[in-house]
Amino acid sequence: MSKTKEIKTNAMRILDGLGIEYTTQSYECREFEDGVHVADELGLPHEKVYKTLVCRGSSGGYYVFVIPVDAGLDLKKAAGSVGEKSVEMIHVKDIKDVTGYIRGGCTAIGMKKQYPVRIDRKASELGDMYVSAGRIGCQINLKPEDLKTAVAAEWADITG
Numbered sequence: 001m002s003k004t005k006e007i008k009t010n011a012m013r014i015l016d017g018l019g020i021e022y023t024t025q026s027y028e029c030r031e032f033e034d035g036v037h038v039a040d041e042l043g044l045p046h047e048k049v050y051k052t053l054v055c056r057g058s059s060g061g062y063y064v065f066v067i068p069v070d071a072g073l074d075l076k077k078a079a080g081s082v083g084e085k086s087v088e089m090i091h092v093k094d095i096k097d098v099t100g101y102i103r104g105g106c107t108a109i110g111m112k113k114q115y116p117v118r119i120d121r122k123a124s125e126l127g128d129m130y131v132s133a134g135r136i137g138c139q140i141n142l143k144p145e146d147l148k149t150a151v152a153a154e155w156a157d158i159t160g
Contacts, residue, residue, distance in 0.1 A: 010134055012133060025138070025141065026138050029136050029137040046068060047068055048129050049139070052132060053065045055087035058085045061082075064151075068122065072159060075087055081118045081154070098111075102136070109151055
């Protein structure tokens with residue numbers, strides 16, 4: 001009988017290093033699935049599962065927004081939350097170059113560079129939340145305040 005050891009992602013190693021408690025949930029997935037599908041597959045309420053979106057501001061800087069999987073990012077509110085005139089989503093083909101992660105496995109924890117992060121304020125009311133673990137097929141469950149600490153984020157009203 002062999003034991004399978006979970007392969008830690010960079011995000012998990014960072015949380016471990018910070019002493020932040022978390023659990024993981026895995027699911028079968030070979031390619032990108034949207035967050036609503038992931039929540040449904042894991043039997044999780046949509047309001048507890050969050051997706052990570054990356055935008056580029058009019059100044060040229062990058063920003064990370066963490067919002068519920070069934071919500072849309074309000075670009076005007078998002079821009080205001082980071083002091084930009086406007087922001088726009090980066091192209092899918094640029095996700096890996098900018099973040100180090102692939103589409104469907106992107107998380108605010110452990111990106112190539114530390115970009116300003118805003119987490120939708122609704123998360124602050126939750127006891128726990130789920131975000132990508134940094135690879136397709138795995139989610140991290142942690143306290144919203146712990147995610148905020150791990151990525152030096154701020155709460156913001158950024159959904160439509």
